[in-house]
Amino acid sequence: MKTFFMLIKNMLLFLSVLLIILVLFLYLYYGILDHGFRREEKKAAANAGKQSAQPVSGNSLRNDRMLNLLPVPYKIEYHEGSIKLPGKLTFQVDATLKDQVGDFLEGLPGIEPAWVSGGAFFRCVMDASIPAQGYRLILNPGYAVINYSTGQGLHYGLVTVKVLMQNYQNNIPCVTITDSPDLEIRGAMLDISRNKVPTLATLMGIAGLLADLKYNHLELYIEGFSFAYPSFKPLWEGSETPLTGNEIKQLDAFCRENYIDLVPNQNSLGHMAAWLATNEYQDLAECPDGFRLMGLIKMKTTLDPNDPRSLELVTRMTDDLLPNFTSGYYNVNLDEPFELGVGKNKKLARKKGVGQVYLDYVLNLHKMVTARDKKMMMWCDIALKHPEILTQLPGDITLLDWGYEAEYPFDRNGHKLDSAGISFLVCPGTSSWTSITGRTANMLGNIENAAISGKKHHAKGLLVTDWGDMGHWQYLPVSYAGYATAGALGWNSNTAAQMPLQKFLDSYVFHDPSGLMGGFALDMGSYNLFEEFLMFNMTTTMLTFQFGLRDRVMARGIFNKVIQGLTTLMKDIAPDMIDTVKTRIKMRKDYDHAGLMQFLDKQEGLLKNIRLGMADSLLVKDEYSNAITLIRLGAGIKQYITSRNSLTTDQELNLLVAMDSLCSTYLKENSRLWLLRNKPGGLDASTASLVTLKLQIAQRTGILQESSFRRNWHRFTEKLASAALVIYLKLV
16 A cells, blocks of 8 residues: 555656656747747848838729729720700610510709600610620710610619719710620629628618629528528528528519629539538538648538439429529539538548549539529639639539639639639639738739739639638728729729729719729728738738637737648648748738828728718718727737737727727627618627727736736736647647
């Protein structure tokens, strides 16, 4: 017995020594990491002297020399004088199109149209030589003529008249416009599934703006329960506020009237987290116990493609969704099945290859889609990652090449897809999501890159995406510049340098006679120039909200892991972008908190003096004002993480109080603004991380009010936890 107790004593002593060594190691390792970060900060400060944070002024995109019209027409001939459409407007057109033209003209302010058989002021004349979506518009002081070959081309000519009439207050320069689009399809995809489900009125408003930008394709991205599936009512009723079939039918009818194809869109393999979280379908997951993406994010999002019940579920979902649409297309997505081949199908993937496992599911899904007389569309990230399957895809599938950075290799991918004889769309983004107020320079470069590459490699069209990752925190007006740019360049791809973007936003989108709001909106998308570097797919301010009030060593460790994960994801689809990431990080500078605050002060002062003439003028201004509050809060977190170790207790308390006030102000105002454009479901989930932030602030405030010993003990354990996490992240 004595020997047993001696053994226990020696073991405890040994474990105690090991624990002390571990604690000392972690504490010393923390010091090494912190010293390394201080060294990086000195280097960043030196880089900051080489780089100036100068937001691109919206005025540089004004272009007063061009006709104030987007898309920029293919050819414009200017004549003497101007034209004013009379209130009593006689028009002439083939009787089969009388109602179409009459209804459109009746929607113009101050116009009462009257159809006549001859001698009309406004004449619409058939010309078979004009392309199907093209038109010729002749505006002279005493008459107007639209030449067209199809009803769609005539519609675009009428839209041009509508836009010019507003932008020139019905005193339009006399011109002859000869116009037709570069790309057959010009589309937008709106994310209605990341917490935020717009009301029907909001969707109608967006569709109306897109129609005036000559879009002809619209998709509403559906994952989870943002659509009210009749067959699955128990899964969403009472907890969600989805878009209903009746609402979709109303939107579909409105879109058809404006020559927009409203295309059903539903995820069918990856991004199935909401379904796999239910008791009914949890066993359909490829990884039932979950999967850690980048070693950080635990997820269960991908269906088991080899389980027949997966296709049965998607088929049932499809049969609920499709009857509400008249489109001949169906976007089944199939992107980012992160867990594919690492769970239930691991052995099969080793035997056949992940690409073949994916292809087998695609082919089965394609049979289901074609049996319903639809043409299938799908993202092509997995096909590009496994190019051996490209030639095995059915020829009637349209692939969607998505990439949201200005440097994305649309040109290389387009050449590959075109050479394989594959129908495809180029898919840039608005750069609005995970950015709060956008990333203007990236948005412009990304869309121009996509449009030029798309035309060069015979893409069928351009689909601009407007996602809502990380809570869908961007307000709707932040996306307007992206909609306008994609509409313009999807129509006429080589006109980026000629676009009167800021001027058009002022006069047509925001109805700002002072000409300030367009420049303000574009400039707000430049606040990321005050950050350490240009972050991919988001701003570093936005990413900070995902960290919360972390120790800076811990925050940097998580950040480095995120960057590592991003470069890994780029490896197969856009490997040439990895060097861009590394270069940006190498040239990182200090986060310019003071400069950003001065910029936001200036923007806030400008916003107060702007007077808009649109129906939702006050709402737009309030949305931008609250967005500025959120940026201030994110910048405050940045400042706190960086400087906390050098702050006195009172200074830290003051900073915490300021952040708590900003957070409360934002949350209260956001709740009001959200309900003016969107359904209530998803609001709480959207802002959950901000509620957590308030709790962290309260906890830290409580610690600062404790004794010096307890504060120091908490700091000591926090350093150990930070060092341990960094080691863990390096190992996974």
